[in-house]
Structures are given as C-alpha cells and as structure tokens.
Amino acid sequence: MSQYQPPIADIAFALEHVVGYPDLAKLPGFEHADLETVVELLEQCGEFMAEVVAPTNRRGDTEGSRLLPGGAVVTPSGFKEVYQQYVDAGWGSVPLPEEYGGGGFPRTVGLVIQELMTSANMAFSLCPLLTQGAIEALLHYGDDALKQRYLPKMISGEWTGTMNLTEPAAGSDVGALTTRAVPRADGSYAITGQKIFITYGDHDMADQIVHLVLARTPGAPEGTRGISCFIVPKFLINDDGSLGERNTVQTVSLEHKMGIHASPTCVLSYEDATGYLIGEENLGMRIMFVMMNSARLGVGVQGLAVAERAYQQSLAYAQERRQGRAIGASGTSSAIIEFPDVRRMLLTQRAHLAAMRYLMLLDASYVDKSTHDPDPAVRARAAEIVGLLTPICKSFGTDLGNELTSLALQIQGGMGFIEETGAAQHVRDIRIAAIYEGTNGIQAADLVGRKLGIRGGASVLEFIATMRELETELSQAGPEFGSIAAELGRQFDALEEATHWMLRTGATDPNAALSGSTPFLRMWGLCTGAWMLARAALAAAATNDAALAQSQLVLARFYAEQLLPASAGLLGAATAGSHDLFGLDAHQLAGVASPRIRI
Structure with missing residues (x-):
C-alpha cells in the first residue's frame, strides 16, 4: 500500500479560489480563521494524519x-x-464552539480535517x-x-x-x-x-x-x-x-x-x-435529523477521501508497472501510464475527485453561512442550498467512491485483486458508505420528495439559474472554454427539463417521481460537478500559475466532454414513471413466465 500524501495544495486552491473561503473568514466569529492560518493548520493536520493515522x-x-x-x-x-x-x-475540537473548549473554526475547515483523516x-x-x-x-x-x-x-x-x-x-x-x-x-x-x-x-x-x-x-x-x-x-x-x-x-x-x-x-x-x-x-426525529444531516455530508466526504487514497495508489502503480510498449515508445516496455485506457481511468478519477471536493466544500461553506451570516435572508437561502446539496453530496459522493476505487483496482490489474496490496481494502471499506446514514435511494427520495418542493419549486430553479450564469462567462473566456460552455448548456437544459417534470409529476403521482429519483439525483451530481470544475478552471486562468491553469482547464474540459454527457442520457430514466418498474410481479422477476410443464 502506497504512502498517503495529503492533497493540501489542491485543498488550498479550492478554499481560496473556488468556494470563496476568504469571505467566510470575514463572518462574525470566524475572524481568527483567516485563509493563511487555516492552510498552515491543515498542513500540520495532513502531516499528522499521514504519519500517525495512516x-x-x-x-x-x-x-x-x-x-x-x-x-x-x-x-x-x-x-x-x-x-x-x-x-x-485537538484535531476533533477545531470546528466546534469555543464556549465548550472548541477551536471555533468554520465547518468548512472541519470537513477538510474529516477528509484527511478518512483518507488516512x-x-x-x-x-x-x-x-x-x-x-x-x-x-x-x-x-x-x-x-x-x-x-x-x-x-x-x-x-x-x-x-x-x-x-x-x-x-x-x-x-x-x-x-x-x-x-x-x-x-x-x-x-x-x-x-x-x-x-x-x-x-x-x-x-x-x-x-x-x-x-x-x-x-x-x-x-x-x-x-x-x-x-x-x-x-x-x-x-x-x-x-x-x-x-x-x-x-x-x-x-x-x-x-x-x-x-x-x-x-x-x-x-x-x-x-x-x-x-x-x-422530539426524537428532529434531533435525529440534526445528527443525520451532520453525518450525511461527512459520509459523502468518505467517498471522496477513500477514492483519493485509492487514486494515489493506482497512479503510483501506473508509473511503476512496465508492460508492453506504447505506440511510438522506444525500448522494450513502457509504463502502463502511457497507454490510453489507463490514462482514461486515471483522468476519470482525477476529474471526479476534484469535482467532488469542490462540491463538498461548497456545501460546507453554505452550512457556515446558514449559521453565521448576519443577514437573516442570506442565512435562510444558505440553509435551502444546504438542503439541496447535502443529499447530492452524500449519494453522488459515495456512488463515486465505489466507482473510483473500483477503477483504481482495475488499473492495478491482478495485483489490485491481491489483498496484500491494499487496493481491495479501499473497495471493501467504502462500500458501506452508500448504505448507512440513509441509503442513497433514501437520499434521492429526500431530494424529490422534500427539497424540490421548497417554495413551490422556486428554490431549486433559482439554483439552476445561478449555475447557468456561468455559461456567459465561459463563452467569453476564450475558445479553449468553448466546448465546456456548449456542453454545460445542453446538460443544464436536460436538468431543467427533468426538474420541471419532477415538480409537475410529484404533486399528482409521487410514485412516478420516486421511480426516477435516483437517475435524477445522478443528473444533479454530474451537472453540479461540471459546474464546479468550470468555476475552478476560470479561477485558475485568472492566476499567474500557468501549470495550474492548464491542469484545471483539462480537468474541466475532460469532464464536460466525456463524463457530463451521461447526465442527459439519464433524462429518459428520470422521467419514465413507475409503470415498467411495477410491470412484473415477483414471480415474473424470478424469470418464470408461466408454471412449469411436467412431462
């Protein structure tokens, strides 16, 4: 098993340029938690998790x-x-109230600590x-x-x-x-x-x-x-x-x-x-939901964290393992990282990980706004966005945890299937995350059954409109952003269509809406992930770091062109209704169309 390397540089970029952490640090009660202090704290935390816990x-x-x-x-x-x-x-006390001995840092910082510890x-x-x-x-x-x-x-x-x-x-x-x-x-x-x-x-x-x-x-x-x-x-x-x-x-x-x-x-x-x-x-259910909602975002981070650890291991293996000869290569063999399919699997992991991290941190930042912003209207809107994003983070994040750890194992081939390498442990460990703290099907039901109807659907449609504001900025950013803008536009159209269908249908046929809730949530995960990566690419382009700008652009473009199109492909499943799901009884599902004929 490879040594865990805390991705502090990626996290620092996300905090500063993608989710607006410097503005969070200006909220009442967070003045001591400026970005420089937080990054230094996270570097120390990462070192502890890598050297002591991992x-x-x-x-x-x-x-x-x-x-x-x-x-x-x-x-x-x-x-x-x-x-x-x-x-x-004192790592556990960092994001908790000073009144009882905590550090009083934002929940956003606590979420990063959770990621580092879970990867370890x-x-x-x-x-x-x-x-x-x-x-x-x-x-x-x-x-x-x-x-x-x-x-x-x-x-x-x-x-x-x-x-x-x-x-x-x-x-x-x-x-x-x-x-x-x-x-x-x-x-x-x-x-x-x-x-x-x-x-x-x-x-x-x-x-x-x-x-x-x-x-x-x-x-x-x-x-x-x-x-x-x-x-x-x-x-x-x-x-x-x-x-x-x-x-x-x-x-x-x-x-x-x-x-x-x-x-x-x-x-x-x-x-x-x-x-x-x-x-x-x-009042037990109210209290339970305080516990559960706190844990659900943390469980979403588990998908990110374990997939990050698995990715690091698969990347190291791909660089070291030599087998066959890549096209145009000299010598008798090439590292498998030179083969297109391995590159596809690595880039799929890397792009999803970046999108997940940005989305989880965005959700956490709205948690902090919902509790600390002095404007009641801002707090209320932030709480609505937390309600929308949390089931997406939990479900999409843990689904990806399963998929990406499996990809990491695939890269390592037969060695990945051997327990001693540690790749199989990542697959086994993360499998539970899609099940506990409310199965992912329950998260999807929560999304369509509770969150879409807030303010008669206005809340969710406002969020889609906010995401769509980025299309104009992307179209004006240069030709290298053109395919990202075009694909985001197509996929947002499909997401809006599915959302309007859910709002209409849920009121009259809730079973039909629930039948499409899981593919609908997946559409949201893909679209919000692409949106966050596009935001990151634009932010990186505005820095003086050419290498950073290039890497963020490639991740955003790869995601938009090769991963995001699956979202519109789910539109049919999201809006198909319940007829076929209940079209076969248990006897027919067993594959028996008629009673056996005895001869």
Missing part, C-alpha cells in the same frame, strides 16, 4: 476489533495510542464522525445542565459519542422502533431495548461513551411522531464529574463485515439503563 489502516483491516468474553471491545493494536495522540493534538484510515475516522453528530444534537437541543456535563469532554475527544437508531425490525423505518423509555421519579428514564449496527458502540479508546438513543415513552403516538431521544452514558457520572458505576448497556456481539474491520459495529442491549431526555418527549 500507518494503522492496513493493520486495522487485518486485525479488526474483538469482543472479549466479558463483553468489552478491544480495537486493533495501536488504535488506542493513536486516538490519544489525536485527542492531545476510514475505520478510525468513524469514531470522531459519530461523536460530532452527537455533539451537534446536544448543541441544538440539550439543556444547559446536559451541555455542561457532556460537551466539554466530548468536544475534547476524551469522551466519544454514538447514534443509536437502528433496531432488528426497524432499519430505515425508524418509526417502527420498540425500545422503551419509562420515566423515573428522579427525572431520569429506564431504557430497555436492543440496537444494532452501532458504530463504535463500545471500544477501548476512551473512558466514556455517550450513547444518543431513540426510544418510545409510555403512551407516545405511533410511528415517528412518538420517538424521543435520550443520553445513555456507558458509565454514570457522579456529582463531581467523575465516572461512577457502569450503566446497564451491554455489547451482545460485533458484526462481521465486508470492510471497515477496525470499526466495531455493535449490537447493544439496554436493560433498565439510566437515560436522560434531550429536549422534550416526542
């Missing part, structure tokens, strides 16, 4: 986490020590990611007593957090959960039930684990309206803040997974465990 990636995959007979979970060798170094360095070791990065989701839920809905008791040590990383949503009979259908929460006289609740797929539900890297558990109180309404959210700590906390007796939550088993072996995915059993209500009863 070496644990292969070891974690081969060793995995283990459940001991007494019920304790042990992470792979070195994880506990590396996590302590992570806490000591995805399984390791899941613990801080889930902790951040729990922190944000407490920040939004916890009372002062809960915040003061839990947040300082969670923000420092001394304590970690989990999200306990899924149950054996309640997966994506959260409203079907059966975990009970019975009120006690002292104001606490007795929590009883079983939760599955709980990432870092138990481990040995921190002394305390703060579980955020969805449960139903007596007499609560059925379905999602009757769900409440509770803090259930692994250890009860004494009045002086020290850890007390063990709470009655037990790890029943660890899941044996396809990838992310180092991350313990636990089945947890709660038996009259002591829990504390967050907010009010029956």
Whole structure:
C-alpha cells in the first residue's frame, strides 16, 4: 500500500479560489480563521494524519476489533495510542464552539480535517464522525445542565459519542422502533431495548461513551411522531464529574463485515439503563435529523477521501508497472501510464475527485453561512442550498467512491485483486458508505420528495439559474472554454427539463417521481460537478500559475466532454414513471413466465 500524501495544495486552491473561503473568514466569529492560518493548520493536520493515522489502516483491516468474553471491545493494536495522540493534538475540537473548549473554526475547515483523516484510515475516522453528530444534537437541543456535563469532554475527544437508531425490525423505518423509555421519579428514564449496527458502540479508546438513543415513552403516538431521544452514558457520572458505576448497556456481539474491520459495529442491549431526555418527549426525529444531516455530508466526504487514497495508489502503480510498449515508445516496455485506457481511468478519477471536493466544500461553506451570516435572508437561502446539496453530496459522493476505487483496482490489474496490496481494502471499506446514514435511494427520495418542493419549486430553479450564469462567462473566456460552455448548456437544459417534470409529476403521482429519483439525483451530481470544475478552471486562468491553469482547464474540459454527457442520457430514466418498474410481479422477476410443464 502506497504512502498517503495529503492533497493540501489542491485543498488550498479550492478554499481560496473556488468556494470563496476568504469571505467566510470575514463572518462574525470566524475572524481568527483567516485563509493563511487555516492552510498552515491543515498542513500540520495532513502531516499528522499521514504519519500517525495512516500507518494503522492496513493493520486495522487485518486485525479488526474483538469482543472479549466479558463483553468489552478491544480495537486493533495501536488504535488506542493513536486516538490519544489525536485527542492531545485537538484535531476533533477545531470546528466546534469555543464556549465548550472548541477551536471555533468554520465547518468548512472541519470537513477538510474529516477528509484527511478518512483518507488516512476510514475505520478510525468513524469514531470522531459519530461523536460530532452527537455533539451537534446536544448543541441544538440539550439543556444547559446536559451541555455542561457532556460537551466539554466530548468536544475534547476524551469522551466519544454514538447514534443509536437502528433496531432488528426497524432499519430505515425508524418509526417502527420498540425500545422503551419509562420515566423515573428522579427525572431520569429506564431504557430497555436492543440496537444494532452501532458504530463504535463500545471500544477501548476512551473512558466514556455517550450513547444518543431513540426510544418510545409510555403512551407516545405511533410511528415517528412518538420517538424521543435520550443520553445513555456507558458509565454514570457522579456529582463531581467523575465516572461512577457502569450503566446497564451491554455489547451482545460485533458484526462481521465486508470492510471497515477496525470499526466495531455493535449490537447493544439496554436493560433498565439510566437515560436522560434531550429536549422534550416526542422530539426524537428532529434531533435525529440534526445528527443525520451532520453525518450525511461527512459520509459523502468518505467517498471522496477513500477514492483519493485509492487514486494515489493506482497512479503510483501506473508509473511503476512496465508492460508492453506504447505506440511510438522506444525500448522494450513502457509504463502502463502511457497507454490510453489507463490514462482514461486515471483522468476519470482525477476529474471526479476534484469535482467532488469542490462540491463538498461548497456545501460546507453554505452550512457556515446558514449559521453565521448576519443577514437573516442570506442565512435562510444558505440553509435551502444546504438542503439541496447535502443529499447530492452524500449519494453522488459515495456512488463515486465505489466507482473510483473500483477503477483504481482495475488499473492495478491482478495485483489490485491481491489483498496484500491494499487496493481491495479501499473497495471493501467504502462500500458501506452508500448504505448507512440513509441509503442513497433514501437520499434521492429526500431530494424529490422534500427539497424540490421548497417554495413551490422556486428554490431549486433559482439554483439552476445561478449555475447557468456561468455559461456567459465561459463563452467569453476564450475558445479553449468553448466546448465546456456548449456542453454545460445542453446538460443544464436536460436538468431543467427533468426538474420541471419532477415538480409537475410529484404533486399528482409521487410514485412516478420516486421511480426516477435516483437517475435524477445522478443528473444533479454530474451537472453540479461540471459546474464546479468550470468555476475552478476560470479561477485558475485568472492566476499567474500557468501549470495550474492548464491542469484545471483539462480537468474541466475532460469532464464536460466525456463524463457530463451521461447526465442527459439519464433524462429518459428520470422521467419514465413507475409503470415498467411495477410491470412484473415477483414471480415474473424470478424469470418464470408461466408454471412449469411436467412431462
């Protein structure tokens, strides 16, 4: 497995020239987080992730986490020590509120830290990611007593957090959960039930684990309206803040997974465990969405981060592996990077990675605007854009994570299929990202079912109009931008057509709209990716760096000419409706057109 090289130069260019980070640093509360300070911080972070965290990636995959007979979970060798170094360095606290010991930096900076850490070791990065989701839920809905008791040590990383949503009979259908929460006289609740797929539900890297558990109180309404959210700590906390007796939550088993072996995915059993209500009863779904929306952008970044690591490895292999002789080459053999198909696979990875990074950072920048801009109208519009971009980032980003890691393995041929090279681990690790935190089909349903209808469709149409403003700028930038402008225009036409169809059809035939939601989301991913690359090419052309300008132009043109046309090709699938999807029953789907004839 090749050594991970943090792409700090690419990230710095994206922040300064593509997503407008210098303007973010002028918002109230971010004055200390100017671009120069941030780039220096990210250089140090990248060095830490590459030198300290990345070496644990292969070891974690081969060793995995283990459940001991007494019920304790042990992470792979070195994880506990590396996590302590992570806490000591304060990387997890950088984008969190100063009031509770955080660094007060923008979410945009925190997202870059997530990328660097996930590229270094995805399984390791899941613990801080889930902790951040729990922190944000407490920040939004916890009372002062809960915040003061839990947040300082969670923000420092001394304590970690989990999200306990899924149950054996309640997966994506959260409203079907059966975990009970019975009120006690002292104001606490007795929590009883079983939760599955709980990432870092138990481990040995921190002394305390703060579980955020969805449960139903007596007499609560059925379905999602009757769900409440509770803090259930692994250890009860004494009045002086020290850890007390063990709470009655037990790890029943660890899941044996396809990838992310180092991350313990636990089945947890709660038996009259002591829990504390967050907010009010029956607000659990609102609190869950705070956790989920925070995690969804982070999961989208996982697709980018693991694909980046896989790309670096495939590029190194393509430069070193000699086989055959390229056209016009001298000598007995050529490096495979000289062959057109390998170049196609490498450039496909490189262009998608750049587009993904720009899009993820753009989404994060709007998160920061939605919380820190002094103008209420700007905050409101930023929140709408976050709502639109987040399902695209999560779904398109993780779909590409699967596709690009597979391309990286393909470049390495038979050696990529051998576990020892590490290429297969990238494919195995990232496969889960399209499934958890809301499957990608759920993201597509969210896009057409919730986000398109905001302000009667005006919100999404305004965003398309904003993207289309770039067409004029591209047409005036010179002949080398001509094909980008022309193809963007064609693809935006197709996207607008699909969007209007979704807005018309969703109101009268929601099943038809849902039937085309996944290809429709893919159209959005391709179009927004091309738009961001075109923005980057124009920005690079305005710098004094000729090499940068050339590389950004080639990436944008390759994407527009060779990857973006697939978007219009999905128009038929996006608008086909539901007739054929439901045209065959289960018997026919099995390939049996009629009962067997016995002779």
